[in-house]
Amino acid sequence: MKTDKKRGMQTIALSNPPVLAGWATIVGPKEGESPWQNYYDKILSDYMFEEDTFEKAESKILRETIKLVVNKNNLQLDDIEVFLSGDLLNQTVSSNYAARELEIPYLGLYGACSTMAESLVLASMLVDGGFYNKVIAAACSHHYSAERQFRFPVEQGVQSNPTNQWTATAAGALIVENTGIGPYITNLTVGKVVDMGQADIADMGSAMAPAAVATIKQHFADLNIPSDYYDLVITGDLGSFGMAIAEQLFIKEGIVPQPNYTDCGAIFFDKKQKVNAGASGCGCAAAMLCGPLLNMMKIGKINKLLLVATGALMSPITSFQGESIPAIAHAVAIEN
Amino acid sequence: MGPLLNAFLTGGGLCLIGQLIINLTDAKVTPSHILVGYITTGAILSGLGLYQPLVDFGGAGATIPLSGFGHLLAQGSLKAVETSGLLGAIKGGVEAGAAGITAAIVFGYLAAVIFNPRG
Amino acid sequence: MSEVNDVTKDALKKINVKEYGNLVKEMKPKRALIPDLIWAFVIGGLICLVAQFIQNQFIINGVSILDARASTAIIMIFLAALATGLGIYDILGERAGAGTIVPITGFANVIVASAMEFKKEGYVFGVGAKIFNVAGPTLVFGIVTAMLIGLIKFFLIS
Known part of the structure; x- marks a missing residue:
């Protein structure tokens, strides 16, 4: 039994393609020195973002990105019906604590670095299925909170490998709507x-x-x-x-x-x-x-x-x- | 100049072996493995009487690397056995290494109180 | 189900795990060996040279060799703790590798780095508990080996 939206084995063709009505991103200082700096909404001057732990800073980056995307679209936080988000930390705490402040209905996700796509997949299904009209999909990570969970202490002298990657300090949030203009x-x-x-x-x-x-x-x-x-x-x-x-x-x-x-x-x-x-x-x-x-x-x-x-x-x-x-x-x- | 040069060559040589191990295993051997490996190997070589000649030649070049710390622990244990028997085997090692261990804990704790990791 | 084309299974069949492992091994970029060895040798050697210099000063002032060694180790540990706190040691370690891990300063570095890292989790469960995160195994193996050597000697002489 195949639904009318399913194509082949694993693909969904959305029948009422949802619109990406708005997007926002906040990145860390090193990330802001990249060739893409002009495309980011906000570049932080330090990794703490006026908080006292890296974990709190990460959560704040996500929270502020969500507030930013809502503002950019001239909406209120109350207009968002649900937001889907995840991060790299144990129990996805950055997203959980951001949700505590935002008071928007929340679904926490873990897909490691695939989280942006995972939240977008589910958000567009929820909108296409007619369950919600305005949904936020988001994801975030922080270099120093990830380092301490997955690798060595920051101040330990360890040589890097050519295959090592730098966990980006950044958050992105998107508003997925049922109608409107946009991709x-x-x-x-x-x-x-x-x-x-x-x-x-x-x-x-x-x-x-x-x-x-x-x-x-x-x-x-x-x-x-x-x-x-x-x-x-x-x-x-x-x-x-x-x-x-x-x-x-x-x-x-x-x-x-x-x-x-x-x-x-x-x-x-x-x-x-x-x-x-x-x-x-x-x-x-x-x-x-x-x-x-x-x-x-x-x-x-x-x-x-x-x-x-x-x-x-x-x-x-x-x-x-x-x-x-x-x-x-x-x-x-x-x-x- | 002699002792300084010998210390440089011995210490440098011991570090070079460690680097060779790291590179040849594509860093699957982490710093923790290196530390554990050196202290254990140093203690075993010391027990076999093979580390003392290196100390005689290289001085601090052989005692400052962690293999030298293993040597210190092993010699402490061996000497204490002569005076205290079975009890010596148990207390001798830590007794000999007490200065280094205590210094590391105290300075480590103090540094943590004073400094914050960058970021 | 005939029109359904499950390519994932085909793909996995086409490249098996072993073949993929070989492909990765073949392509994986590596650190250049010779510069790494030279850096490790020179920096590790210099650290030991400094230690020897300090030890000589103790001996000139009439300190016994064993006490001179212990005092030198304490000074080296202090210097490493300071360099770690100031954020210098990890920068040196990125270049020198084993040259900054193998000397006792490397042992001090992992202790200080772990302790600092977990400051935000408090002074008991953070700093106190995590201080030996990396250095703990070193002491465990060192102390156990030393005791076993002592035990062997005890049974050999008795």
Whole structure:
């Protein structure tokens, strides 16, 4: 039994494509030095954001981004019927505590760095299904709160690897509405968890690349569209090495989205910013989407975009136990 | 100049071995593994009588690396066995390393009280 | 179900885990070995040279060799704690690698860095509990090994 919205195995074609009515993003200081700085709404001058812990700062970044997107659209917080958000911290506390202040009905999500796509997938389904008219989808991450949860203490002298990625300090929030003007969300592909046995926590890119490629391939097959259909196919945070691996897999799989393929993590920072393989974290795909990408869609520089946010779903505990890294990727097609 | 040069060469050499291990394992060996590995190896070599010659040659170049700390603990334990028997094996190691351990805890705690991590 | 095209399963069949592992291994960028080794050797050597210099001063002033060694270690630990607090040690460590891990200053660095990191969780469950996060295993293995060596000697002489 297939519904009238389901296409193929994993893809949903939305019958009343929801509108992306507004978007906003706030990024950290280092992130604000990147080539994309003019596309961000606000660049923080320090990582604490006037709070006394990194966790509180992260939550505040998310909260302020949501307030910002509501303001930009001349709405009140009460106009938002539900918001969906997630982050990297245990029990998704940044989103939980942001929700405490905002007093908007809230659904917390965990999809690691794929959270922006996950929240967007669910938000557009809720709107397309007629359950809500105005929904916010959001995601955030903070470099220093993530470092202390996943890696070494900040002041410990540890050498970095060329495959290391810098968790972005950033939040992005989008308003998804049932009617209006703006880019539309047309198709969604919900990814499967793919684990190709990679266990190197200093190299998330090669753990996530197969998941991204599987979802992209499934998306094209389910919709039966050519692989050059989109102006841009952009993965979440594979980084420059993960992106190189993904390109190899594309060739093996016989799909060639090049030259219209790139990766948010690989282009998020300038090479001069010394971040090894690039950026990662929920905030990476969130800020790229809510900053440069959607603004380029607005002026018609990009008309058909496929965002494939990728997430590595391990925890420090499973890593210590020697488990490999399971990865996921969800695809969201946004068209003018 | 002799002792200083020997300390430089011995200490540098011990660090070079550690770096070689890190690079050849693609950093799967973390700093924690290096510290654990050096203290344990130092203690074992010391027990076999192989570390003392390195200390005689390299001075601080052999005692400052963590393998030297393992040597200190092992020698403490061995000496205490001679005077206190079985009890010596239990108390000797920590007794010998007490200065370093206490200094690390006290300075560590103080630094945490005074300084904040950057960001 | 015939029109349904489940490519994910095909994809996984086409590239098996082992093949993928080889592809990743082949392509993975590595740190340049020779500069890393030189940095580790030089910085690690210099730290030990400074320690030797300090130790010599103690000995010149008539301190016994064992006390001179212990006092030198305390001074080196203090310097490392200060450099960690000021945010210098990790910058040096990024370049020097094992050169700043292997000396006792590296041991002091992990203790201070862990303690500082968890300050916000309070002085008991934060600083107090986490101070040995990384250095704890080192002491556990060092102390247990030393005791075993003592025990072996005890049974050999008795």
